[in-house]
Amino acid sequence: MMPYHAFADMHARDHALDEGWLTTAGIDQGFAAIAVGGEMDAAACAASPARLHGVEASPNGPLAVAVGRRPGHIALVFDRLRGGIAQEFAPGAGRVFSGHGRFSPDGALFLTNEIERGVADGPVRTMGRGVVAARSVAGGFAIIAEWPTGGDGPHDLMRVGEMLVVANGGIEPHTPEARDAEITGSTITLLDPASGAQRGEGVLSGDLASLSLRHLARDGSGGVVVAAQDLLKDGVARPLLFSIATDGRLTPFDAPENELMQLRGYVGSVAVDASGAYVACASPRGGRVCVWQRNGRYVGAVPLVDGCGLAGTAEPGRFIATSGYGEIILIAAEPGGLGVLARRTGGPRFDNHVVRA
Amino acid sequence: MTQMSRRLVIGALAGAALPGVATGAPAPALDPVVIIEAWLLPRYDALVAATKAQADAWSAFAAKPEAGAVAGLKAAFAKAADAWTAVEFVTLGPVSQDLRPDRFNFFPDRRNAIARAMGEVIADADPARLEPARFAQSGAGAQGLPALERLLHEEGAVDALLQGPEAARRAAYGRAIAQNLAAMAAEVRTAWGDRKAGVLGAIVSGKGDPALFPDVGALPGMILTDLSGAYQRVTDTKILPVLGPGPDNAKPTLADGWRAGRSGRVVTVMIQSADALLQEVGKQLPSRPQFVVNKAATAADKAAEAFPADLSAAAQSADGAAKVEAAVKVFKAAQLTVYRPIASYFAISLGFNALDGD
Numbered sequence: 215m216m217p218y219h220a221f222a223d224m225h226a227r228d229h230a231l232d233e234g235w236l237t238t239a240g241i242d243q244g245f246a247a248i249a250v251g252g253e254m255d256a257a258a259c260a261a262s263p264a265r266l267h268g269v270e271a272s273p274n275g276p277l278a279v280a281v282g283r284r285p286g287h288i289a290l291v292f293d294r295l296r297g298g299i300a301q302e303f304a305p306g307a308g309r310v311f312s313g314h315g316r317f318s319p320d321g322a323l324f325l326t327n328e329i330e331r332g333v334a335d336g337p338v339r340t341m342g343r344g345v346v347a348a349r350s351v352a353g354g355f356a357i358i359a360e361w362p363t364g365g366d367g368p369h370d371l372m373r374v375g376e377m378l379v380v381a382n383g384g385i386e387p388h389t390p391e392a393r394d395a396e397i398t399g400s401t402i403t404l405l406d407p408a409s410g411a412q413r414g415e416g417v418l419s420g421d422l423a424s425l426s427l428r429h430l431a432r433d434g435s436g437g438v439v440v441a442a443q444d445l446l447k448d449g450v451a452r453p454l455l456f457s458i459a460t461d462g463r464l465t466p467f468d469a470p471e472n473e474l475m476q477l478r479g480y481v482g483s484v485a486v487d488a489s490g491a492y493v494a495c496a497s498p499r500g501g502r503v504c505v506w507q508r509n510g511r512y513v514g515a516v517p518l519v520d521g522c523g524l525a526g527t528a529e530p531g532r533f534i535a536t537s538g539y540g541e542i543i544l545i546a547a548e549p550g551g552l553g554v555l556a557r558r559t560g561g562p563r564f565d566n567h568v569v570r571a
Numbered sequence: 572m573t574q575m576s577r578r579l580v581i582g583a584l585a586g587a588a589l590p591g592v593a594t595g596a597p598a599p600a601l602d603p604v605v606i607i608e609a610w611l612l613p614r615y616d617a618l619v620a621a622t623k624a625q626a627d628a629w630s631a632f633a634a635k636p637e638a639g640a641v642a643g644l645k646a647a648f649a650k651a652a653d654a655w656t657a658v659e660f661v662t663l664g665p666v667s668q669d670l671r672p673d674r675f676n677f678f679p680d681r682r683n684a685i686a687r688a689m690g691e692v693i694a695d696a697d698p699a700r701l702e703p704a705r706f707a708q709s710g711a712g713a714q715g716l717p718a719l720e721r722l723l724h725e726e727g728a729v730d731a732l733l734q735g736p737e738a739a740r741r742a743a744y745g746r747a748i749a750q751n752l753a754a755m756a757a758e759v760r761t762a763w764g765d766r767k768a769g770v771l772g773a774i775v776s777g778k779g780d781p782a783l784f785p786d787v788g789a790l791p792g793m794i795l796t797d798l799s800g801a802y803q804r805v806t807d808t809k810i811l812p813v814l815g816p817g818p819d820n821a822k823p824t825l826a827d828g829w830r831a832g833r834s835g836r837v838v839t840v841m842i843q844s845a846d847a848l849l850q851e852v853g854k855q856l857p858s859r860p861q862f863v864v865n866k867a868a869t870a871a872d873k874a875a876e877a878f879p880a881d882l883s884a885a886a887q888s889a890d891g892a893a894k895v896e897a898a899v900k901v902f903k904a905a906q907l908t909v910y911r912p913i914a915s916y917f918a919i920s921l922g923f924n925a926l927d928g929d
Binding site: 240243267283284313369393396428446447448449450475476482498499501517519520521522537538539540541554557559560562563564565566 | 667670673677679680681682684688710711712779781782783784785786788789792793796811812915920921922923924925929
C-alpha cells in the first residue's frame with residue numbers, strides 16, 4: 215500500500231481534484247455525457263437514448279464529442295460548459311462507430327474510427343474492415359477524408375506526435391464471430407495524420423494472437439501504450455498492456471502471473487498520469503485497477519468493483535477511476551506502491567471511459 | 572478545465588437529476604440483508620456441506636480404494652456440482668477473490684487446459700504438489716470440478732482409479748481436489764459471517780468494504796446484476812455454444828458437465844436457483860409487480876424442470892434444439908423482470924462494465 219507520507223499530503227490531494235473530467239453513464243432508462251467536477255460530483259451534460267462510449271473534449275473550445283458505443287449509430291456534440299446537445303452526426307454509409315473519436319491537435323478535425331458492416335466484396339471478407347473518417351468541425355462534422363485503418367474491427371485511435379495510432383481490434387470480443395475464434399487478427403497501425411498513409415505496423419507474436427488491442431494512452435513525450443482483451447480463457451496469463459515503439463513494434467508490460475490472472479483477460483481502459491511515469495489499467499471483470507511504472511515495472515493494484523473509467527489528474531502519480539456502481543476513487547501511485555486517497559459513491563452508472571477536460 | 576469553467580458546468584446543470592444522487596422523494600429501498608440471509612447463505616451452507624461430504628468420501632477412498640466406493644464418489648460429485656451451480660453466478664462477496672470462481676469450475680475450457688494441467692499433476696509423483704497450500708496455487712484448470720469430473724467420468728477413468736500405475740496418484744489427486752473445493756467453500760462462507768461479524772456484519776452495521784462493494788447502498792444493484800447475469804450466463808455460456816448454428820453443427824462437447832451427464836442439469840439447477848432469488852427479491856415488491864415477477868419465475872422454473880437432461884443430445888436434433896430455444900425465450904423473459912419491474916421500482920442501477928465492456 216501507499217507509504218504514509220503520501221496519504222498525509224491532503225493539500226496536494228485537494229489540488230489534484232481542482233479540475234474536471236468528462237465521461238458517459240447510464241441514467242434512468244437512458245444514457246448521458248457527464249461532467250465530473252473537482253468534488254467528484256457528477257452532472258449530466260447531454261442525454262442520449264443510445265449508449266455512449268468514448269468522449270473527447272475539443273482542445274480549443276467548449277465543445278466535446280461522445281461517440282456511440284459499438285456498433286454506434288450516433289455521436290453527440292455537446293457544450294461541456296453549459297450543457298446541451300449542439301449537434302449529432304452519424305457514421306459513414308454502411309458503417310458503424312467503434313465507440314471512439316479524437317480531435318486533431320488544433321481542434322479543426324474530429325477523427326472517428328468506423329467499421330464496415332455487411333459489405334459484400336466477392337470472395338474477400340470485408341465485414342469489420344476499419345475506416346478512419348476525418349470530419350471538419352467547422353463544417354458540421356462532415357466527412358472530408360477517409361482512410362483505411364489497415365485492419366479489421368478498429369477500436370481506439372490517438373494522435374501521438376506526427377503519427378495517428380490506430381488499434382485494430384480484429385475480431386471483436388464478445389460477438390458471435392468471436393465465439394469460436396482463437397486468433398483476432400488485431401494490429402496497431404501508424405498512419406500519416408494528413409494523408410492516412412500507413413507508416414508502420416505492430417503485430418502480436420503467435421502466442422499472443424488471441425489478444426484484441428483496443429485502448430490507447432499517450433505519455434506526453436511521444437510514447438504510447440495499448441491495452442488488450444483476450445478472446446481465450448485457457449488459464450494462460452497473457453500480458454494485456456504493451457508499449458508501442460515509433461515503428462509500431464509492441465513490447466509487453468510484465469507482472470507477476472497471479473496479478474495478470476486477476477485481470478481475467480480483460481482491460482477496459484488505460485491511462486497515463488500527468489508525469490508520464492505511471493500507466494494504469496482498469497479491469498471491470500477483475501474488479502481492480504493495476505498500475506505500472508512507464509519503464510515496465512509493476513507497482514500494484516487497488517480494488518474497484520466494476521471499475522472501468524480511468525484518467526490521469528493534473529498531479530503526477532494520480533488517477534481517477536469510475537465504476538458502474540457510481541463510485542469514483544482517486545488513486546495515488548508511487549514507486550513503492552499505490553493506494554486510494556479519496557472515494558465518492560452514489561453517482562450514476564459510469565460507463566467505460568473518462569477523460570480529463 | 573479550469574476551476575471557473577468547472578463551476579459553470581456544475582452551476583448550469585445543478586438541476587440535472589442523476590440516479591444515485593438524491594434529488595427528491597427517495598425510492599423504495601431493497602433490503603439486501605434479507606436476501607443474503609434467506610437466499611445466499613443457505614446455498615453457501617449447502618455448498619460447504621456437499622463439498623465436505625465429497626472430501627470425506629475421497630479421503631476414505633484414497634485410504635482404501637475399492638470399486639464399490641466409486642458410486643459414492645460420483646454421487647458426492649453430483650451433489651457438490653449442483654451446490655456450486657446454484658451459486659456460480661454470484662460475484663458479490665468473498666467468492667470474487669483469489670480467482671475462486673475459476674478455481675471451482677474452470678469453464679469454458681477453450682484450449683484443453685484442464686487435460687494438460689491434469690496430465691502434469693498425474694505425471695508428477697511428488698506428494699508435496701498435492702498438499703493443500705501448494706495445490707491451491709496450481710493452475711485453475713487443475714483444481715476444480717471439471718478435473719474431478721474427468722477423474723470420475725472420462726472413458727476408462729474408473730479403471731485408472733482402481734488399478735494400474737496411476738491409480739494411487741489419481742486417488743490422491745481426487746482427494747486433493749475435493750479438499751481444495753471444501754476449503755474454498757468454507758473460506759467463502761466463513762468470510763460472509765453473520766449479522767455480528769464478517770462481511771454480513773459489515774453490511775448490517777452500514778460499513779462499506781472497498782474490496783467487495785463500494786458502499787452498502789450499492790448492494791441491491793450488485794445483487795440484481797448477478798441475478799440478471801445468471802440468466803445471461805445460462806444462455807450465453809451453457810446453452811448457445813452447444814446449439815451452434817444448427818443441429819447438424821451442434822457442439823455437444825462444449826456443454827458444461829457433459830462427461831458426467833450433467834449438461835442439462837447445469838441449466839436446470841442454475842435457472843431454478845436464479846428463479847428462487849428472483850422470487851426472494853420479488854417479496855419486497857408491492858403485490859402487482861410481485862405478481863409479474865412470480866409469474867415469470869414460475870414459468871422459468873417450469874421450463875427449467877422440463878429442460879432436456881441431455882443438452883448435448885438435444886442440440887443435435889431439430890426437435891430437441893427447438894425445445895431448448897423455446898426454453899431460452901422463457902429464461903429471457905424472467906431476466907427482463909429484473910430490469911422491469913424490479914430495478915425500475917427500486918430505482919436501482921445495475922453495474923454493466925463487467926458484463927459487457929468494450
